[in-house]
Amino acid sequence: MPQTASCPGNLVQYASGLRATGDWTLLHHNRLRKTIGHQRHGHGPDTRELDLEELGELDTSGAVLLVELMGPERILDVATWAPEQPPERHALLVAVARAMPDSTLLPHRTRFAALGALGDIGRNIENLGRQQTQLLGFIGLTLASLASSLLKPRRWRLTALVAHIQQTGLNAIPIVALLTFLVGAVVAFLGATVLRDFGATIFTVNLVTYSFLREFGVLLAAIMLAGRTASAFTAQIGSMKANEEIDALRALGLSTMELLVLPRVLAMMISLPILAFIGMLSGIAGGAMVCLLALDISLIQFLDILQRDIPLRHFLVGLAKAPIFAFLIAVIGCLEGFKASGSAQSVGEHTTSSVVQSIFMVILIDALAAMFFMGMGW
């Protein structure tokens, strides 16, 4: 059926019936369907004779139209009323007539928009609750398998652990360092602008070091890893699940928790404190650069204030949060991966969900921790 020199199909009326002419192919499908709509009287099949002698090309879409026009019963004995057609064409028409669905109408869901919206809200809230229960359950499962494998050094997956530390920690150093350096510079600029009015630009040093040691270093690193690593964990495990690799592991009697989840969780718990430390250093360096270039505070002066005014506990308070964030990010990333089903769409949805959830959790826990530390006077 070359598409060149194609003669459009048509349906014409003549004395005792209808005559199909020209090519009944996909190319002319839209027009032919309209013509058929005009020719048909009611909704039932046409009872008139159909003459196929001048029919040109015929493909499956044309055959479907002919079957719709005449009804499957009459097409099934096409060989008797159109014997001039080649047997291949009879076979095609018969095959299509047999394949025609009995009722072409499929149930259409009708729903009211307002009720639908209410239903969606309910469903989402229910999902949210179920999500949290699942997360708690998965955290328990992770801790239990961690405890059971800690006692058996032979079951430690050191190679996987080191590989994940490289991917989540080492490879993330440049972007985390750059990001915190820039934010450090911005915080110093903002602080200097406000503090200048009070003639207290020197306190910019305290502002930058306080904020980076207690909050920004670890928070920025955690958010970076939530975007970078939680998504990677979900996509890895999700596509393994789609590929039945998870089922294969289970069928081999291997523990997916031990093989897939623990190395990732532990790697994150080792990487994030290191990255948080790098983030603190780099943010303070950004602040120091602004102090040096814009505020005429020399590096020696900066370090001197840092050493004299800032107690060690700010650093410890900041760093203490890192393993908790790391644990939550890794667990959420892995859990969402396990929840993904076989389709590409589902892997995408769960990757989004894992990033959103882990960033949300990081910020929520950070806020709670800030209140706790303030209450404790640390």
Place this chain on the structure above:
Amino acid sequence: MSRSEAAVIEVRGLINRFGPNVVHEDLDLDIRRGEILGVVGGSGTGKSVLLRSVIGLKHPDGGTIRVFGEDLQRLPPNQRSLLERRFGVMFQRGALFTSLNLQENVALPLIEHAGLARADAEHLARVKLALAGLPPDAALLYPDALSGGMTKRAALARALALDPEVLFLDEPTAGLDPIGAAAFDQLLMTLRDALGFSVFLVTHDLDTLYTTCDRVAVIADKRILVAADLATVEATDDDWIREYFHGPRGRAASLAAQHTEDR
């Protein structure tokens, strides 16, 4: 069988390699209009790579592939897309779009390329799914809910969506039960006879080979060892071919095919 001998696809001097590993060297093959060409060869001899080269998914490292008289690699993208619409491809593992249900999977090319309205396209898609042997209620299922055999049928329905001139099938009957595979063979021949398309069939299924194929091409030693009708191929003096066609499975399939013809 009076089919024209014109080749719709000509492969000349094809070279394919992955790093130091040469898959094809100086491979020649013709696919003629209206024939079913079976491509056989041991595992790893590059049957699927040949298929991917012909449909333009893999850029060959040498040689020419002419499709309907045009070199696919040298055409500008829009003309290439026009040519590619005349292909129907069924991948080994189905490659259905997992975010669409079956009827949307089949309707997609109809809407995009043939310009049909969605309702029309989905109606036509349901007919094609039924033609490929799927029950009517399967049209609304998503690919992850399908069995292996249903995936194959749905993939065939999508490959047939645009009524292609050349149909590429990569192991279409692998994983089908024998009844389903026989029905698939019949369907393929009915459609080929009625629509006159050519089929490039990569298969290990000897029954399919004996029932449907007009010619068989054997890949071995990085090239086509022989491409001819089954009798000629069977008689070729080569160890691999002898083992393949005259081994226990080959003999059984040959007997079965003769038996069917006798009846």
